[in-house]
Amino acid sequence: MTQSETRRIPGTPCWVSLMVHGLAATQEFYGALFGWEFSPGPQQFGPYVRALLDGQEVAGIGQLPPDRHLPIAWTTYLATDDADASAETIRHCGGTVGVGPLDAGEAGRMAIASDPSGAVFGVWQGGAHIGAALAGAPGTPAWNELVTRETSSVAKFYQALFGYDVEPVISADFDQVTLHLEGRPVASLHGAGNALPRDKGSHWMTYFEVADVDESALRVSELGGLVLKQPREDASGQAATVADPEGAVFTLVRSNH
Structure with a gap:
């Protein structure tokens, strides 16, 4: 598959991830609820797993450092061709960039931002990982x-x-x-x-x-x-x-x- 075939149109929600304190207990909950299995994802920000259904990636779950007291929430990532340009536009249009833009290993480049109303979202510039690989089935x-x-x-x-x-x-x-x-x-x-x-x-x-x-x-x-x-x-x-x-x-x- 070439990159152009797999490219997501910029602005399309392409991935969701969750940062929690108890990674093992959270995996257990979603595994039992949705039938997810898990494989390790990029670890440079701490422990992180990708949720799989039938071997296809559907979501990500990471562990917060113990001293970080952030609201626990699912984050929607929007596809972009250029995370740095998107971060610039976010700032220019009244949003705030809280994390990044930074590389997530080979997987891609990302930033986490909030819009002018305060809602948190991510932007994802796909590299080796373009986003969720399965849609429509229960658990996706x-x-x-x-x-x-x-x-x-x-x-x-x-x-x-x-x-x-x-x-x-x-x-x-x-x-x-x-x-x-x-x-x-x-x-x-x-x-x-x-x-x-x-x-x-x-x-x-x-x-x-x-x-x-x-x-x-x-x-x-x-x-x-x-x-x-x-x-x-x-x-x-x-x-x-x-x-x-x-x-x-x-x-x-x-x-x-």
Whole structure:
């Protein structure tokens, strides 16, 4: 496969990763929930594993240094052809670059940033590793959504960064837009208004595909996690919002395919 065949269109969510305090316990939780197996990833920032399904990479989990007290959260990475240029644009457009740009071994070059609303995300310039290799199956990231107070100003930031076409979801009830690249929806922004959790603020949410939302939500509880929003029907299918034992929030979804 040539690099051009595998290249992700800049702005496409291409990877999700999680930094935790207890790597072994976290692997156990997600292994039991999603059937993930694990293999070592680049170690230059400390212990790090890649989650595999059927031998294909779907997500990453790393261990925080004991003295780092960061919020435990899944981070969405957006593909870029040039992490340094993206970091420059992020700064120029009112975002903040917190980590990098730096090389992750042979795998690629990355930066972690926050948008003007404070939501943390990554940019990933693929080298040997271009991102998740499997999509659609249970246990894979299915969708990424920015949950923020209102979408209009933050949509302009992401448009300036990656040239998305922004399409409002027409509804009197809620403020939602979909980000499109080359005519295809790749992510969404949801304006939660005053319902935005104060303790979390603006954040990117990872949706993981499951075969049965009720069963998976129950499994989260059994494994020591929390169900934050009970299974419900929404536009994308059936969904439930949950947290792992360290508090990382994510959504279980059974998509309407």
